[in-house]
Amino acid sequence: MEITEKNNDIIIAVSKNDCNLAVTLDCGQCFRFKADENGFHGIVKDKPITLSQSENHITFHNTTKADFENFWESYFDFDTDYDELKKQFCEDSVLKTAVEHSGGIHILKQDSFEALISFMISQNNNIPRIKGSIERLCKRFGDEISENEYAFPTVEQLSDKKSDYADLGLGYREEYLADCVSKIKNAEIDLKKIHEMPIDEARKTLRTIKGVGPKVADCVLLFGFYQTEAFPIDTWIKKVLKEFYPNGFPEKYKPVSGIAQQFLFHYMRTRQL
């Protein structure tokens, strides 16, 4: 990939069809990015980032080459060959439709703790409200990294002022958050160990947290641990399976079924019927 340094920006040569930020940042895998007239702005853990995109380039504003190579390149999954993946996906007619509908999706390699908390809050909830809840959580517990911008809170920050999750609009998920934070705090759950575990053991371990069932566990594994075999089944994917894959999702895609899932999820949510 061609990387150019210009002023304080990093510009990379990527087509919109390879990586489309508008879709990637708003397809329900992450919750802290906003689009504005110039591009996109978001916070990843404690790092603010501003991006813009033209047909054949993405610009990372106020970013050094070292920042890009050490963090953002991997975060945006630029080391995966999506062309090759999509070629395989297009052997399946349904996936082909989904890929043609929006080909620029990349899976973001998010922080595992942030993904865990975020997707626990996501259960039986809609995306705009999830974003609001997470923003309030960050504002109340996270470090202020710039004017009215807050880092995602750490375990310590969330457990210090415990039980004070009221009026964040979390509803009954409030007690799930408390259980999750305490299990991590007292080392009952060790996210670093989950990184090393075989996927089924990782699933089992995550599910010992109250409020983490099969779907949330697989979202955390896919988005927080980059386990591309994880296949979260939510209400939209249930529709896909029922409508298009009554005999099950093709076994040949198993190692990357999570990536396929994200194309299908976005297609189902945004297709014109």
Add this chain to the structure above:
DNA sequence: GCCCAGGGAATCG
């Protein structure tokens, strides 16, 4: 007002 949202726990059979 109603239905729904990137579901899961508790309960029941």
Add this chain to the structure above:
DNA sequence: CGATTCCATGGG
């Protein structure tokens, strides 16, 4: 085991 019910909240 699978099926049902309840859960808190607010967007559309």
